[in-house]
Amino acid sequence: MTVVPRRLLPAELAALDGWPADRRTARDWAADAGLFAFAVIMAVEQAAAYPPAGVDFVPAWHLAINPWVAAVACLALWWRRRFPVRLGVAMAVALALSASAMGAAMVAGLTVAVHRPWGRAAAVTGAYLLVCGYYGLFAEPPGVQRPVLVATLLLMLGGPLCLGMAVRARRLLVVSLRREAEVGAREHRLELAEAQRAERERRLELAEARRAEREHRLALAEARRAERERLAREMHDVLAHRVSLLTVHAGALAYRSSRAAAGTGPPLDAEEVGGAVEVIQDNARLALEELRDVLSVLRDGEPADAPPQPGLADLPRLVAEAESAGQRVRLAVGDEVAARAGSVRAHVQRTAYRTVQEGLTNARKHGPPGAEVLVRVNGVLGDELIVTVESPVTGTGSPAGAGGGKGLIGLGERVGLDGGSLEHGVRGGVFVLSARLPWQQT
Numbered sequence: 001m002t003v004v005p006r007r008l009l010p011a012e013l014a015a016l017d018g019w020p021a022d023r024r025t026a027r028d029w030a031a032d033a034g035l036f037a038f039a040v041i042m043a044v045e046q047a048a049a050y051p052p053a054g055v056d057f058v059p060a061w062h063l064a065i066n067p068w069v070a071a072v073a074c075l076a077l078w079w080r081r082r083f084p085v086r087l088g089v090a091m092a093v094a095l096a097l098s099a100s101a102m103g104a105a106m107v108a109g110l111t112v113a114v115h116r117p118w119g120r121a122a123a124v125t126g127a128y129l130l131v132c133g134y135y136g137l138f139a140e141p142p143g144v145q146r147p148v149l150v151a152t153l154l155l156m157l158g159g160p161l162c163l164g165m166a167v168r169a170r171r172l173l174v175v176s177l178r179r180e181a182e183v184g185a186r187e188h189r190l191e192l193a194e195a196q197r198a199e200r201e202r203r204l205e206l207a208e209a210r211r212a213e214r215e216h217r218l219a220l221a222e223a224r225r226a227e228r229e230r231l232a233r234e235m236h237d238v239l240a241h242r243v244s245l246l247t248v249h250a251g252a253l254a255y256r257s258s259r260a261a262a263g264t265g266p267p268l269d270a271e272e273v274g275g276a277v278e279v280i281q282d283n284a285r286l287a288l289e290e291l292r293d294v295l296s297v298l299r300d301g302e303p304a305d306a307p308p309q310p311g312l313a314d315l316p317r318l319v320a321e322a323e324s325a326g327q328r329v330r331l332a333v334g335d336e337v338a339a340r341a342g343s344v345r346a347h348v349q350r351t352a353y354r355t356v357q358e359g360l361t362n363a364r365k366h367g368p369p370g371a372e373v374l375v376r377v378n379g380v381l382g383d384e385l386i387v388t389v390e391s392p393v394t395g396t397g398s399p400a401g402a403g404g405g406k407g408l409i410g411l412g413e414r415v416g417l418d419g420g421s422l423e424h425g426v427r428g429g430v431f432v433l434s435a436r437l438p439w440q441q442t
Contacts, residue, residue: 347418
């Protein structure tokens with residue numbers, strides 16, 4: 001697209017590009033000079049031929065002021081852009097006093113038509129026609145017919161009117177197109193800015209979605225890890241007890257069988273072997289059932305038909321199982337706990353049960369054979385439930401030594417989740433496992 005320099009445009013159009021509206025461009029100066037020259041030439045020619053031959057009604061004073069009025073009218077054209085309507089009205093008066101001002105009147109009519117609405121321009125041109133109509137009605141120069149004279153006046157005064165209106169319409173069209181283009185460009189910029197904003201929002205949403213996906217993967221990995229730890233803890237609590245019982249019974253059977261084979265002990269009869277095998281079979285079956293129950297709970301999240309979880313009321317049964325394996329266990333339950341055992345929340349009861357179970361398992365693994373294990377369950381002013389398991393240990397070893405202690409770590413996490421605390425250690429050759437749980441009633 002070719003860009004026209006502002007100096008070659010009218011001031012009205014150049015103002016759209018920042019040109020001062022009250023300052024003429026080079027094109028305006030050239031147009032003003034040309035129109036001024038046109039008005040001067042016409043004034044000189046008409047002054048030289050005025051009055052026409054055969055016209056004798058022109059008074060002497062009119063002849064005297066004719067050139068001077070025409071000269072003033074021509075000079076006044078330099079202010080035509082600033083005062084177009086006022087100059088047009090003044091030209092009507094000048095045209096009445098000087099026939100030589102016709103050229104200046106034509107330029108003034110053109111100026112009004114270019115810079116003002118058509119109604120004002122038509123009124124000024126009509127005033128010129130009224131003044132000049134005198135010659136067409138009352139003064140008919142010799143050799144010139146009246147229709148020709150009237151047509152000439154209409155052409156001389158109506159021509160600038162039509163030309164000015166056409167120029168004004170074209171300029172208004174250019175201004176309108178320019179404004180529409182600016183509005184379109186502004187709307188395009190707004191649309192572009194909106195598209196860029198939408199793109200930024202889309203990128204932010206994509207980044208947020210990616211961040212949420214990463215967080216979801218991390219949460220999923222954390223949930224899987226926690227589930228694996230929970231599964232390992234539950235399986236340890238359940239299987240360690242049963243497997244230790246199986247180990248004790250199987251070890252006793254193997255020991256007596258080896259002594260009988262060596263001739264240092266009485267042989268085992270069928271009833272003793274059958275009883276030992278039955279105990280081992282029952283504990284294996286119970287281990288499988290408890291493992292299935294644990295997996296069901298972990299998979300379904302405490303379903304409605306899930307088997308009841310062990311609690312304080314199951315401690316005597318747990319002690320009886322340990323005694324059947326050859327352990328000596330003494331269970332001491334405080335009066336307050338015995339009276340209010342049913343009001344303690346189920347998960348706290350289960351943690352207390354798992355604490356005793358872990359203590360008995362560790363005693364079978366690390367304690368001397370035949371040593372008595374003391375289990376105490378007491379309450380402190382109704383605020384805490386204290387579960388303590390005391391079992392002798394051989395030498396300085398303890399369940400928390402090298403290669404062990406995983407069950408104690410899981411138990412400590414379980415107690416911590418319930419809001420309690422777990423302590424363990426060897427005191428005077430006795431391994432003490434103590435859990436303090438909040439007395440949370442149902």
